[in-house]
Amino acid sequence: MTAGRCQLAKTWALHLLRPIPGGNGTLSTLPRWRIQTRLTMHIRKDRIADMTSRKARELGGARTASLRFKLTFLGLLLITCLSKLQSQTVAMTVDDLPYAPGGSKPPGPEDAKTAELINKKLLHAFSHTHIPVTGFVIEQDVERIGTSTGRKILKKWTGPGFDLGNHTYSHADSDTFSGDHFEQEIVRGESTIGPLLQSVSRKPQYFRFPYNHTGDTKEKHDSIAAFLAARGYRLAPCTIDNSDYEFDPAYVLAMKRHDKETAAKLRADYLSYTAAEIDWYSKLDRQVFGYEVPHVMLLHDNQLNADTVSDIIALFEQRGYRFVTLTQALQDPAYATRETYITKFGPMWGYRWAKELNVKVNGSDEPDPPAWINQYVKEAHAGAN
Numbered sequence: 001m002t003a004g005r006c007q008l009a010k011t012w013a014l015h016l017l018r019p020i021p022g023g024n025g026t027l028s029t030l031p032r033w034r035i036q037t038r039l040t041m042h043i044r045k046d047r048i049a050d051m052t053s054r055k056a057r058e059l060g061g062a063r064t065a066s067l068r069f070k071l072t073f074l075g076l077l078l079i080t081c082l083s084k085l086q087s088q089t090v091a092m093t094v095d096d097l098p099y100a101p102g103g104s105k106p107p108g109p110e111d112a113k114t115a116e117l118i119n120k121k122l123l124h125a126f127s128h129t130h131i132p133v134t135g136f137v138i139e140q141d142v143e144r145i146g147t148s149t150g151r152k153i154l155k156k157w158t159g160p161g162f163d164l165g166n167h168t169y170s171h172a173d174s175d176t177f178s179g180d181h182f183e184q185e186i187v188r189g190e191s192t193i194g195p196l197l198q199s200v201s202r203k204p205q206y207f208r209f210p211y212n213h214t215g216d217t218k219e220k221h222d223s224i225a226a227f228l229a230a231r232g233y234r235l236a237p238c239t240i241d242n243s244d245y246e247f248d249p250a251y252v253l254a255m256k257r258h259d260k261e262t263a264a265k266l267r268a269d270y271l272s273y274t275a276a277e278i279d280w281y282s283k284l285d286r287q288v289f290g291y292e293v294p295h296v297m298l299l300h301d302n303q304l305n306a307d308t309v310s311d312i313i314a315l316f317e318q319r320g321y322r323f324v325t326l327t328q329a330l331q332d333p334a335y336a337t338r339e340t341y342i343t344k345f346g347p348m349w350g351y352r353w354a355k356e357l358n359v360k361v362n363g364s365d366e367p368d369p370p371a372w373i374n375q376y377v378k379e380a381h382a383g384a385n
């Protein structure tokens with residue numbers, strides 16, 4: 001059932017609860033003309049009174065039965081609407097493990113403590129609420145942060161409800177890499193996650209393209225896809241992007257400068273924007289398929305998400321979402337849509353599906369993050385120089 005049908009049920013409910021014309025405003029009241037009947041002869045009065053009460057009972061009984069039927073029907077309709085709301089699902093995914101520092105600098109050994117703290121916060125929020133999550137690892141960043149620290153962090157991502165996927169060795173952009181070179185990136189991307197998952201009797205099963213660049217030519221796209229499939233991978237798409245990578249550098253900077261006011265404003269604006277994007281992408285998928293496809297939320301392993309993850313979870317809960325594994329989300333037929341649309345960009349899957357299925361959507365309506373965020377970073381850097 002669609003939201004439109006639920007709205008219809010609501011309107012219908014209001015119609016049902018209108019007072020009966022001529023009554024005193026309650027559904028059990030008889031029409032006024034019956035009450036006003038006056039008779040003088042006792043016998044007739046009694047007969048009529050008896051008849052009236054019988055008629056009244058019949059009429060009342062019929063009305064009660066009709067009302068009971070309507071309420072039962074309404075109840076079923078509302079239950080269906082509620083169960084539909086409950087059936088909206090989302091799989092949470094986190095990219096750029098073991099740690100994505102704000103800005104363009106990759107993580108280093110000096111970030112080890114921060115990285116551990118950030119992952120601890122993220123995993124605690126997810127495990128505390130029994131929310132499954134899949135993390136995608138950049139192998140080179142495991143080396144940069146220190147293999148021992150990197151492994152220690154990632155080991156925790158192999159616990160119950162958690163999973164690790166491959167995000168290439170160096171966060172390789174398939175737009176700029178040859179197909180062969182990209183395949184090497186996939187294989188090298190398994191160096192840490194392969195043995196870690198093996199130690200819990202699993203293996204890497206999901207691959208996410210950095211920047212969601214899935215191959216800028218048909219030949220490259222198809223050859224990488226075939227390589228991934230032969231290696232036992234399934235592509236990890238995503239359907240909601242909240243541009244956390246734009247907010248995070250400003251947030252990290254504000255925290256570093258002890259600019260609490262800006263940090264609080266960033267968190268608030270980030271959550272408002274995330275809410276707007278959840279609603280935007282839900283609408284987009286409904287436009288393409290006529291129903292809300294199980295979502296795959298894209299987040300990054302950064303400080304901003306560590307500090308707001310519980311609020312992000314709450315945004316989904318307030319909208320009636322259930323949290324599912326990536327595997328469960330991808331069982332929806334939408335994810336079996338053919339993939340012939342080739343692009344050098346990395347749009348969310350709603351846009352790709354729209355192209356594949358020839359559905360016209362207006363991407364210019366998608367909200368943008370507030371402009372002041374980048375301005376804050378620019379001004380800070382200009383002031384430092």
Ligand SMILES: [Zn+2]
Binds near residue numbers: 210211
């Ligand atoms: Zn990434």
